[in-house]
Structure formats: structure tokens, C-alpha cells
Amino acid sequence: MHTTALFSAFMAGLAAASPLSLTQRQFQGNYPPRTTADAFKLVANISTPSNIFDPPVNNWFLSGVHVGAGLNAAILVPTLNTSATFFINGTGRDVSAQFTSIALPPIKFQGGATPLGLRFPPLEGQQNPVNLGLNFGPGNTGAGVVGGLRSPWAQAFTPYPYFIVCNETQPAYGRPQHAVKVAPSAESIPDNCVAVTFLAQCAALPEGVFEGEGVEELNIHHVGAPCYEDVGAIDWSRYD
Numbered sequence: 001m002h003t004t005a006l007f008s009a010f011m012a013g014l015a016a017a018s019p020l021s022l023t024q025r026q027f028q029g030n031y032p033p034r035t036t037a038d039a040f041k042l043v044a045n046i047s048t049p050s051n052i053f054d055p056p057v058n059n060w061f062l063s064g065v066h067v068g069a070g071l072n073a074a075i076l077v078p079t080l081n082t083s084a085t086f087f088i089n090g091t092g093r094d095v096s097a098q099f100t101s102i103a104l105p106p107i108k109f110q111g112g113a114t115p116l117g118l119r120f121p122p123l124e125g126q127q128n129p130v131n132l133g134l135n136f137g138p139g140n141t142g143a144g145v146v147g148g149l150r151s152p153w154a155q156a157f158t159p160y161p162y163f164i165v166c167n168e169t170q171p172a173y174g175r176p177q178h179a180v181k182v183a184p185s186a187e188s189i190p191d192n193c194v195a196v197t198f199l200a201q202c203a204a205l206p207e208g209v210f211e212g213e214g215v216e217e218l219n220i221h222h223v224g225a226p227c228y229e230d231v232g233a234i235d236w237s238r239y240d
């Protein structure tokens with residue numbers, strides 16, 4: 001929570017900062033070692049202890065659960081092997097402008113290819129949290145992973161200031177789920193939800209993901225993302 005608020009404040013400051021001060025910005029202090037990879041997993045880091053989940057969902061992974069044709073609602077899952085693999089779609093210039101999207105490997109079927117991406121409604125006018133989708137179609141722009149000059153953490157962002165995880169039965173067929181949403185303000189976070197930060201954990205893309213019939217038409221511009229080797233293994237007591 002604390003880090004997310006700080007991060008939002010920083011992002012707000014960014015808009016006002018001159019390009020010169022931006023390139024000169026440096027982060028003082030001690031941070032976990034980071035690298036860059038083709039793809040990543042998104043790992044929930046909960047800074048504020050919460051008793052709304054049993055077991056606690058710290059270090060669980062973002063994934064999608066099928067909720068309709070071409071629609072997958074974002075949830076948390078406990079194991080790496082059931083988590084989603086993401087990549088950043090955009091050019092280097094898009095990265096600088098935070099105009100990238102978070103995509104998933106396209107689905108190839110019968111000589112065609114369907115893009116998949118992280119979907120969310122526009123922030124403007126939103127008063128309440130909204131579900132994140134891992135849906136058919138390109139991901140919404142304005143989402144990506146920061147790192148390097150912008151933030152000391154390799155963490156996911158969207159136009160919304162908060163990611164939250166909720167203890168509720170929606171969206172999947174009435175089973176208790178860990179629904180992941182984005183929230184437009186701290187006040188809008190319901191009692192059955194907790195704010196989380198999503199940190200990027202390095203992953204590999206499946207072989208040949210950008211090859212094959214129909215893929216070129218998807219206009220994918222793949223760029224590497226900052227990430228950690230193993231988020232769950234980070235000993236936070238050693239860092240600022």
C-alpha cells in the first residue's frame with residue numbers, strides 16, 4: 001500500500017518533470033538485483049498484512065479464469081505452472097511514453113492468430129474498482145512494467161493507481177476466487193479487498209510465439225521487460 005501510494009505520487013510527479021531531470025534521476029539505496037527478459041510472470045506482493053485471505057496470497061501469480069467467449073477474468077493462483085506469461089507490446093518509444101500494453105502469447109488456430117492482452121476500461125469517470133481481463137484482442141495501452149530510470153522496482157502499472165485482490169465468489173462460477181481488479185482511488189477499495197503490487201518475475205516465451213500464419217498481421221512489437229529471477233525468494237528485510 002505504502003509503496004503503491006508512493007509510486008502513484010512519483011508517477012504524478014513524472015508528468016510535471018522536465019525530460020532533463022528525468023534522465024538524470026537516480027535511485028539511491030539498496031534494491032534487489034534485477035535483470036531483463038523476453039517475458040514475465042506477475043507476482044502479487046502484499047506490503048500491508050491482511051487477514052482477508054486464508055492462506056495469505058502473498059507471492060501468488062496472476063492468471064486468468066474463463067468467464068465467457070474470449071473473456072478471462074484476472075485471478076491469483078498459487079503455482080507458477082498455472083500462471084499466465086506476459087510480454088510487453090510496444091516500441092522503445094512507447095516504453096518511454098508509457099504507451100505499451102501487456103500482452104499474452106497469441107492463440108494460433110487453423111491458420112489464424114488471435115491476440116490476447118490485459119484489458120481494463122478507461123480510467124476516466126470510474127468511481128469503483130473494475131475487473132481486469134486477460135481477453136481476446138490487443139491489450140489496452142497505458143500498461144507495462146517500470147524499472148530502470150523510472151522506479152527502483154520492476155513493477156506493473158496501468159492508468160489506475162491501485163491493483164487490488166478481493167475475497168469474493170465472482171467471477172468464476174460461484175467458486176471462492178481471488179479476483180484481481182484495478183481501483184481508481186484508495187477510498188474505492190472495498191473491505192473484502194487488499195491493495196497489491198505486481199512485481200515482474202522473469203520468464204521465457206514459448207518457442208516460435210511470433211511465427212506462423214496470421215501472426216505478422218497482429219503487428220506485435222515485442223520489447224524486453226525488467227524483472228526479478230524469483231520474487232518469492234526476495235528477502236525484503238535486506239532492502240529499503
Ligand SMILES: *[C@@H]1O[C@H](CO)[C@@H](O)[C@H](O)[C@H]1NC(C)=O
Nearest residue numbers: 003045046047058153197236
Ligand atoms: C513487498 O512486500 C514486502 C512485505 O511482504 C515489503 O516489505 C516490500 O516493501 C514490498 N515491496 C514492494 C516493491 O512493494
Ligand SMILES: *[C@@H]1O[C@H](CO)[C@@H](O)[C@H](O)[C@H]1NC(C)=O
Nearest residue numbers: 052053054055167168176177
Ligand atoms: C474469504 O473470507 C471468508 C470470511 O472471512 C473466509 O472464510 C474465506 O476463507 C476467505 N476466502 C479465501 C479464499 O481466503
Ligand SMILES: *[C@@H]1O[C@H](CO)[C@@H](O)[C@H](O)[C@H]1NC(C)=O
Nearest residue numbers: 061077078079080081082083
Ligand atoms: C504445478 O506445480 C505444483 C507444485 O508447485 C504441483 O503440485 C502440480 O502438480 C503442478 N501441476 C501441473 C499441472 O504440472
Ligand SMILES: *[C@@H]1O[C@H](CO)[C@@H](O)[C@H](O)[C@H]1NC(C)=O
Nearest residue numbers: 089103115138139218219220
Ligand atoms: C501491439 O501493439 C500494436 C500497436 O503498437 C497494435 O497495433 C497491436 O494490435 C498490438 N498487438 C497485440 C497482440 O497486443
